[in-house]
Amino acid sequence: MTAEEARTLWERTKALKPVVDSCRAETDMERRLPDPIAAAFMDLDLYRLILPKDLGGQGVDPLTAFDMTEEVAYYDGSVGWNFAIGANSGMIAGQLPPETVASVFGTRQAAVAGSGPPQGRAVAVAGGYRVTGRFAWASGIHQAQWVMGGCFVHDGDERRVGPHGGPVVIHVLAPRADATVIDSWHTGGMRGTGSTEFDLEDVFVPDSHAFMMFGAAPKHSDPVYRLPTSFFGFGLTAVPLGIARAAKDGLAQLAVTKVPAPPRPGLRDQQHVQYVVAKADAMVEAARLAVRNAFSSMWAEVRKDGATMESRARLRRASVHAVETAIEAVGMCYRAAGGAAVFESHPFERALRDVNATGGHVVYQRAMMEDAGRVALGLPPLLPMF
Structure with a gap:
């Protein structure tokens, strides 16, 4: 570029x-x-x-x-x-094969919403699969043109088993028009993401629109497709960092404009507020630098010989640490803002519920940090998203 x-x-x-x-x-x-x-x-x-x-x-x-x-x-x-x-x-x-890429991503309207974990059933038939299931966490489905869902593959009534004894899982792409959107996204945080559920009911998905998300060799040579699945968590980590930065800036702005009743000093002159503004800034900056540095190192490896397990663990722990740090920084700013924090006219209450909602995502669960610890101790990770 x-x-x-x-x-x-x-x-x-x-x-x-x-x-x-x-x-x-x-x-x-x-x-x-x-x-x-x-x-x-x-x-x-x-x-x-x-x-x-x-x-x-x-x-x-x-x-x-x-x-x-x-x-x-x-x-x-x-x-x-x-x-x-x-x-x-x-x-x-x-x-995906080239003809599928062209049909899915051929226009600017190429929005895809979906769910990674296997929640559906894909019955193998001639030329593809008949897919049934309810899929959760489909962020952005209301503006999507396509839906994606993970499925256990079935041959008739029998679940297909892979060479290592585990179930075979594929991901399928279907037109958004084939899905029924379920109005289940009633939340405190991240309300506007529209991360609701959708149903597919005996929808035919051709082989060209089915793929293996984990473990399959990419069909395109660009190095971005050689990134491990820990990349997904990296991309999302920017969100809690942005939320935390907005809360810190909101506190700094409030400190200039809010004048408490005498004899209390103005918010800008209160030492604990000065500390929180500086501390939150340092926390977010350090977390951001750690995540970007970890990814930069892994990206260099990917473009050369491939990502090592150590670099994957480094990025994973940096990402989990970043969201935990962002949650802590927002909480500090919320508390320092005093009574103003509860009003929607200020950024604090929205930031508090949104940043905590990001921490509930699977890529930031405790198990992800535990897997990074397993690698540090010479053990293999337990989760496929590593």
Whole structure:
């Protein structure tokens, strides 16, 4: 990407802020991205951001996408989360045949929403699979053109078993029109992500739209498709960091404008507020640097010989630590803001519920850090997403 292309991309990304600000209340009430934000995502060609240029994408490098995600999450956590999901949706293209990539990612409307864990049943039939199941956590499904879900493969009534004795799992892509969206996304945090459930009921999915997410060799030579699954957690980590940075800046702004009743000093002159502003800033900055550095090292390995287990563990622990740090930083800012923190006119209550909601995602669970510890102790990880 040339310097001019990068500058234009950043200008278009920052142009999202007034759109996000104008839709803030609507985002919460509708529990999905409002149409103006969804349209702005299309204008940015978000869903082909990381997709290589020879596949019709923008070919943006992962670190730039990470920084862009943090910027958008600074505006709003839910919008940042959907930005992260959308920016990385081109990652599945590496497992698809060229004709499928062309049909799925041929236009700017190439939004894919889905769920990674196997929650469906794919019965093998001639030319593909008949898929049935309910799939959860489908962030951005309301603006999606395609849905994706993980399925256990069945031959008739029997679950197919792989060479290592475990069940065979595939992921399937189906048109959004074939899915029934379930209105189950009633949450405190991350309301605007629309991360609700959907049903597929005996939907035929051709072989060309089924793929193995874990363990299969990529069909495209771009190094982005040689990244291990720990990359998914890396991309999302920018969201809690952006939320925490917004809470810290919100506290700094409040400290200048809030004047407590005498004899208490102004918020800016209170030492504990000064400490929290500096400490939260240091925490978020250190966490960001650790995540970016860990990914940069792994990215260099991927482009050369492939990611080592040690570099995967480093990125995984840095990502989990970053979200835990962001949660702590937001809590500190919320407490230091005093009574102002409970009002929706300030960023603190939204940041508190949003950043804690990000911590519930599977990539930030305690088990992920435990797996990084297993690698440090010379043991293999237990989870496939490593």
